[in-house]
Amino acid sequence: MFGLKHAINGIIDLIKQERNAKFHTVSTVVVIYVGFRLGFTGSEWIWISLAVAGVWVAELFNSALERITDLVSPEQNELAKKAKDYAAGAVLMMAIWAIIVFLIIALPRLLLNLML
Numbered sequence: 759m760f761g762l763k764h765a766i767n768g769i770i771d772l773i774k775q776e777r778n779a780k781f782h783t784v785s786t787v788v789v790i791y792v793g794f795r796l797g798f799t800g801s802e803w804i805w806i807s808l809a810v811a812g813v814w815v816a817e818l819f820n821s822a823l824e825r826i827t828d829l830v831s832p833e834q835n836e837l838a839k840k841a842k843d844y845a846a847g848a849v850l851m852m853a854i855w856a857i858i859v860f861l862i863i864a865l866p867r868l869l870l871n872l873m874l
């Protein structure tokens with residue numbers, strides 16, 4: 759299971775190095791806390807976990823691509839800019855989808871809680 763060690767090291771390194779990953783960590787903890795407080799159902803947890811994992815996967819690939827881009831093109835380059843901007847766009851797309859999923863599931867319960 760040596761691959762597992764490297765994979766976990768990669769995730770820990772990402773959290774240490776990337777501001778976005780720190781934000782994802784806090785968001786993940788908040789979402790899990792809110793989920794338990796609001797009593798998400800099994801199928802709701804499946805959607806929420808898919809959305810959260812999707813953001814992490816996108817961020818990991820984005821950061822990997824940033825490192826490779828810096829390795830290949832440490833100097834300013836139009837293609838390097840496009841590569842990084844596209845990868846950042848992928849994270850943004852996943853994050854927007856994750857927020858939509860969270861709002862669809864959590865908002866009705868939050869509103870219900872406020873009315874009761």
Ligand SMILES: Nc1ncnc2c1ncn2[C@@H]1O[C@H](COP(=O)(O)OP(=O)(O)OP(=O)(O)O)[C@@H](O)[C@H]1O
Pocket residue numbers: 776778820824831832833834835836838839840842843846
């Ligand atoms: N070598 C380069 N050539 C041209 N533009 C670049 C280059 N490196 C970075 N950029 C531009 O600067 C932006 C930020 O790049 P940077 O590597 O600093 O990512 P970052 O700020 O760490 O991104 P994130 O916040 O997503 O981790 C890129 O999206 C790109 O537009």
